[in-house]
Amino acid sequence: MSDYKHPLKDAEFILNELVQFDQLCADAGIDDVNSELASVILTEAGKLGSGVLAPLNVVGDLNHPTLGENGVQQTEGFSEAYREYLEGGWATLTADEAYGGQNLPNVLGTAVNEVWQSANISFALCPLLSQGAIESISHHGSDSLKENFLTKLVSGEWTGTMNLTESDAGTDLAAVKTKAVPNGDHYLITGQKIFITWGDHQMTDNIVHLVLARLPGAPAGVKGISLFIVPKFLLDENGNPAERNDAYAVSLEHKLGIHGSPTCVMSFGDNGGAIGYLVGEENNGLAYMFTMMNHARQGVGLQGLAVSEAAYQHALQYAKDRIQGSNRDGSRYPIIRFPDVRRMLMQMKSGTEAMRALCLVAAAEADRGNQSRVDLLTPIVKGWVTEFAQELTSLGVQVHGGMGFIEETGAAQFYRDARILTIYEGTTGIQALDLVGRKTLVNGGESLGALLDEMSADITRFEALGGQFTLAAQQCRTSLDNGIAARQWLLDSKEDKSAAGSSSVNFMMLFGYLCGGWLMAKSAMQAQAQLDAGASDSEFLQSKLVTAQFFCEHMMTRTQSCLASVVAGSDSIMALDEEQF
Structure with missing residues (x-):
């Protein structure tokens, strides 16, 4: 950036x-x-x-x-x-x-x-x-x-990794085959993991691998998985790296993007067994790993914001520099003056601001110890922000026109790098199922209802601003109503076993746009209050008013189409036989 x-x-x-x-x-x-x-x-x-x-x-x-x-x-x-x-x-x-x-x-x-x-x-x-x-x-x-x-x-003297995925145990961690056998005060780990980010490098003198493995006689499925620390180098009596452990990167993946990050196939125990140390209790590894995964999921959502911001800045500079339009007197002007280029840039600018607000507000809830709100917002941060990033980084290419398709301009890298974000640390579908299942249906929609009530109070205050925000406030209210309707439909459709899975992604995206618009509306109210008080930074604050207005008027309308897809149910999604696809 x-x-x-x-x-x-x-x-x-x-x-x-x-x-x-x-x-x-x-x-x-x-x-x-x-x-x-x-x-x-x-x-x-x-x-x-x-x-x-x-x-x-x-x-x-x-x-x-x-x-x-x-x-x-x-x-x-x-x-x-x-x-x-x-x-x-x-x-x-x-x-x-x-x-x-x-x-x-x-x-x-x-x-x-x-x-x-x-x-x-x-x-x-x-x-x-x-x-x-x-x-x-x-x-x-x-x-x-x-x-x-x-x-x-x-x-930071040592770095850490997360080793979950195996070649035939991706999202389905119940299929993990890596084994851990007790051996005195430690365990011997054997097996292979794939897609291990920064699984090996030379930047530090040790790497601490967290590895999911199964003990002999462990219960079947996810209830039989344990978590182990497997260091690259074993420690001597003074706690310093000494003997090389039996844990090696055996190949590197060739990827669409994030090329500077080594994604490794890690092999444990090819020479007798990698020494590992049990974290916590046996067979509780998945729960322990989720502590790491939930932190990483908000972190990946943040990556969606970050790469979108980088793409926006790249596109903005190009739009200011690229001379293409001509006035009647023959003088030329940059493409940023074209309304459609401005539409794309405004979508990127307002979108990144809405993403940033959601990411930081969700992070602050962790500081406050508001775990139910953290749990609710995490799949929205991870799922919606990374999905939205696909669109925004693609717009970054589009602003460049034909030059965006040429690698040397740099626009394509952001687009390629963003593509992994909806996949790792749990795909979009996994986040959406988490939101409708563990975070909504499990408590009768109580946590989501509390968030909707908070939004309603803020939107009522936003409606009182009037003026340039009249339409924006109307869209906020309509989007809130769409969120309320989607929640109720989900709660009323529990008898349909396919309803949650069929509607989940559109449900999640609806609440992403709703959360983004809600926080942009709050931002507009705070910016207006500062301007009314005579704040000196009027240029930034005026810009915030416009980006909030744009997001509410142009992006929140998407909640209507999301709701329509949610309430359409699962009939057409599940109707075809497998052979008909």
């Missing part, structure tokens, strides 16, 4: 006006952290992102990691960038002080992570996976595991 001015300013606005960051810190007893410090941290993150990480983005796209005798060699320049990342203390930002962390709020870490993901998504995947590993070990590891591994993971 070449220009951090607007996204960082927008992040500060959301932290202050929607998240109430100072109050959040005060409630958490973090007296030395406030919005002023947050602004400084975001500014410094922008410097590392633009000066160090962003220039490596295309380098990683063109020069992929390689696998040799010594394992995976990362793209040239990544190791030096990682050292700068560590020297700045960025790895420790939100971690527990007991293990060397700075204990800053999760929502601030989320805002900072957007910078890394926008600048270089392939690079940023490495610390993202480490953060997830820290979460899982912190919540479920024994004291000795925490002592041996957490401090080095928190500092």
Whole structure:
């Protein structure tokens, strides 16, 4: 990302006006952290992102990691960038002080992570996976595991991975075949995992793999899966990397995008068994891994925002520079003056602002300990934001016209990099089923109903603004009604076994646009209040009013089509025999 001015300013606005960051810190007893410090941290993150990480983005796209005798060699320049990342203390930002962390709020870490993901998504995947590993070990590891591994993971001296997927056990983790056999004070792990992000590299002197495996005699299905720490190097009596463990990257995947991130096939136990250490209790591994996965799912949603922001900035600059239109006097002008180009740019600009608001508000709920709201918003953050990112990064290519289809312009990389986001850490369909099943039907729609009530109160205040927001407020109210109707239809259709699965993605997308519009409406109200009070930053605030108006008027209308698909039910979806497809 070449220009951090607007996204960082927008992040500060959301932290202050929607998240109430100072109050959040005060409630958490973090007296030395406030919005002023947050602004400084975001500014410094922008410097590392633009000066160090962003220039490596295309380098990683063109020069992929390689696998040799010594394992995976990362793209040239990544190791030096990682050292700068560590020297700045960025790895420790939100971690527990007991293990060397700075204990800053999760929502601030989320805002900072957007910078890394926008600048270089392939690079940023490495610390993202480490953060997830820290979460899982912190919540479920024994004291000795925490002592041996957490401090080095928190500092970034070691990195972490997540090893779930196998060749015939993707989403269906019940089919996991990797085995763990007790052997004294540890276990011997044998099996193979695929799609392991940053499974091997030379940037640190150890890698901590979290591996799902099955013990002898374990119950069938997901209830028989355990979680293990399998380090690349075993530790000596002083806790330092020593003997090489029997865990190796045996091949690298050739991918559509995120080329700078090595995606490994990992083999455990080819030479007798990889030594692993049980995390928590036997056969509870899936629950423990979900601690890591839920953190990663919000992180992947953030990636959708970040790559969309990068695509927007790229397209915006091109639209300002590309001279194509002609006036009657023969003078020419840039394509940003064309109404349809402005439509695409406004869709990208307002869409990224709505995404950012949702990602940061959801992250703040974790800081507040509002777990039911975190659980509800996580599949929307992961599912809706990453799906919307497909459209926005595609628009980035479209703004470039024919040049967007040419790799050298750079627009295509964002489009390619974004494509994985709806797939890994649980596909869009998995997120949607999670939202309708575990987060709505399981409690009779209570959590979703509470969110809808909160939206209704805010939309009532928005309606009172009138003026330029009259139509926007009407669309908010209509979209809210669509959300209420979709919830009720779902609750009334429990007898149809195919109803939830058939409607789930449209249900999720409806609530994505509704949440985005709701938060943009709240942003508009806060921006207007600041303008009425004589705030000095009128240019940014006026822009916020327009992007909120655009999103509500043009994007929230999609809730109507989503609702129509939801209530159409499962009849036509399930009607054909398999042979008729």
